[in-house]
């Protein structure tokens with residue numbers, strides 16, 4: 001019986017395992033070093049914040065694995081020996097495979113800051129990081145202040161987590177405005193305000209220089225390139241992640257920043273594949289980045305590769321880009337492409353609307369010439385994924401999107417609707433005379 005070995009029990013590896021089981025009788029072994037069972041990494045913050053227990057982040061009961069004949073091995077893989085088709089684990093065990101799937105995820109970036117390995121300094125990626133944060137920052141008596149370094153999605157999560165225990169947080173962000181390499185300026189400015197309103201000490205255009213130790217060798221302060229020294233007992237390093245592939249350096253498997261794969265998720269070595277955060281496309285698909293460290297793409301790669309492994313060879317086609325996240329209590333969704341001013345394409349134009357009192361805004365990107373709708377970012381309004389996916393596929397115009405915007409709104413009926421205000425602003429800016437159509441369930445559920 002063919003033996004499929006998967007390294008990594010995150011969303012990518014486990015989705016591949018489940019779908020291989022659905023489609024075949026192959027022997028499946030998942031080896032992973034972090035935890036015994038798969039858990040939802042995106043839910044880690046809610047454990048610290050007391051909204052759920054760690055066990056609740058594990059979507060499958062313990063019996064699931066045995067029943068589905070997915071063997072779980074806890075261990076760290078030190079080497080991959082593709083000539084002999086085996087992997088070697090720390091402790092001396094080896095496992096042979098017929099096909100090997102690398103799904104080893106990411107690790108937090110460290111940039112060689114002095115003091116970056118001191119006790120009290122940590123990232124937020126793994127279950128071990130969560131446990132460490134519980135020890136380092138159980139309350140605001142033990143942790144008088146935390147400094148977070150790096151203004152991305154994980155940084156703001158960590159700030160929210162600590163703030164939920166009333167721990168004062170200083171947030172060092174290198175950019176001139178929060179996440180502005182990704183967000184257009186109006187949105188980024190709104191998030192700056194939102195962070196400050198949550199009493200988080202946001203310091204823009206500020207870089208970490210050094211982490212200082214106390215007499216016991218624990219972090220006691222950071223210094224910044226603005227000349228400040230900030231006393232703290234916890235330093236969160238959240239300056240992005242990179243593929244967790246160091247153990248493959250001598251393996252002969254081609255590496256760039258991640259494991260290089262083609263559109264079939266195959267590496268340069270026969271019968272070795274890579275999926276999820278650790279995989280790097282030789283060239284990005286469409287406007288996508290070659291490495292996409294997001295949950296749903298890991299799941300899609302896992303599903304796609306399972307088909308190929310089970311004899312139905314298919315290309316990885318992720319479709320239109322979408323994503324969602326939370327900035328403190330503000331929900332963010334994005335569909336298609338809306339680039340920040342720094343990354344805007346030549347033909348891209350934006351329409352931005354922001355509510356005058358609430359923290360609610362949208363930005364729509366469209367083609368200057370053809371008016372084709374390119375993408376939308378929304379904050380504080382929940383939108384329907386299928387509708388934007390359809391409009392992107394149908395290459396609708398911005399005017400069409402304005403006219404039918406009510407169809408896309410997913411907020412419950414009692415939420416304040418904003419479409420009239422949005423369309424009024426659009427009409428005045430672009431000299432149009434669009435009136436938003438009534439929401440139609442028939443249109444919403446129409447099969448295109």
Ligand SMILES: Cc1cc2nc3c(=O)[nH]c(=O)nc-3n(C[C@H](O)[C@H](O)[C@H](O)COP(=O)(O)OP(=O)(O)OC[C@H]3O[C@@H](n4cnc5c(N)ncnc54)[C@H](O)[C@@H]3O)c2cc1C
Nearest residue numbers: 008010011012032033034076077104105276277293294295
């Ligand atoms: C705090 C946080 C919040 C996030 N929130 C979001 C979100 O809201 N939305 C979103 O889309 N994405 C989010 N992400 C990103 C998302 O969680 C990742 O993209 C996704 O979990 C990656 O899945 P994966 O299966 O590729 O790898 P991982 O989940 O990293 O799993 C890989 C596993 O392989 C193990 N491993 C690695 N090397 C070895 C080895 N040599 N031997 C044995 N085991 C090994 C690792 O220990 C790990 O357990 C978040 C990430 C973090 C850290």
